[in-house]
Amino acid sequence: MAPSLHPLVDNGITKGSASFAGGKLHCLCASKPVEVTLGGNVLHNHACGCSKCWKPAGALFSVVAVIPRDQLAVTANGDKLYVVDSSAAIQRNACKECGTHLFGRIEKEHPFKGLDFVHVELSDETGWQEPQFAAFVSSIIEQGFDPKGIAEVRDKFKSVGLETYDALSPPLMDAIATWTAQKAGKLPA
Ligand SMILES: N[C@@H](CCC(=O)N[C@@H](CSCO)C(=O)NCC(=O)O)C(=O)O
Numbered sequence: 001m002a003p004s005l006h007p008l009v010d011n012g013i014t015k016g017s018a019s020f021a022g023g024k025l026h027c028l029c030a031s032k033p034v035e036v037t038l039g040g041n042v043l044h045n046h047a048c049g050c051s052k053c054w055k056p057a058g059a060l061f062s063v064v065a066v067i068p069r070d071q072l073a074v075t076a077n078g079d080k081l082y083v084v085d086s087s088a089a090i091q092r093n094a095c096k097e098c099g100t101h102l103f104g105r106i107e108k109e110h111p112f113k114g115l116d117f118v119h120v121e122l123s124d125e126t127g128w129q130e131p132q133f134a135a136f137v138s139s140i141i142e143q144g145f146d147p148k149g150i151a152e153v154r155d156k157f158k159s160v161g162l163e164t165y166d167a168l169s170p171p172l173m174d175a176i177a178t179w180t181a182q183k184a185g186k187l188p189a
């Protein structure tokens, strides 16, 4: 049986709704779940194979998107949150009981500062932007995935219409590179 990439990918992609206005995320705790309210739809949703993004049980990839931080509020049980790795660029705020990551915030100077990283599968609502591409695919090998199976993984993404990359997508990498060049004075700001 083919390995599960992610529940939002395995059986084909369901398109989001252009008019979707946001909703609530909650962690997986049966009692007193942490609740986060998003005031709009997400952007740049993607599958991510990196070792740092939260993945549901049995999945090889996370599905993670961004939203402006002023559109995100912790609305219940925020006392259960802790920062998984304060030295990472993305400070992932997770539930200390169930381990789910509720949001990842960039506090340092970074091209994506001002955006929070979130997982829309933690919502009961439908209409969230669908995954647009698969990022950091080769990173699953770093975590012990047999490289003999990587072509099957890439083919599966392609079969559901997602391009695969070993970094972020070219437009996002170009945006990062532009920010970096501007910081270094090599391009006008
Ligand atoms: N091979 C590494 C890659 C980790 C990595 O660079 N992850 C990206 C994407 S996370 C969501 O798209 C990143 O920007 N990380 C910054 C951070 O996590 O703080 C690995 O697998 O660990």
Ligand SMILES: [Zn+2]
Residues within 6 Å of the ligand: 027, 028, 029, 033, 034, 080, 095, 096, 097, 098, 099, 100
């Ligand atoms: Zn929890």
Ligand SMILES: [Zn+2]
Residues within 6 Å of the ligand: 048, 049, 050, 051, 052, 053, 062, 064, 136
């Ligand atoms: Zn990641």
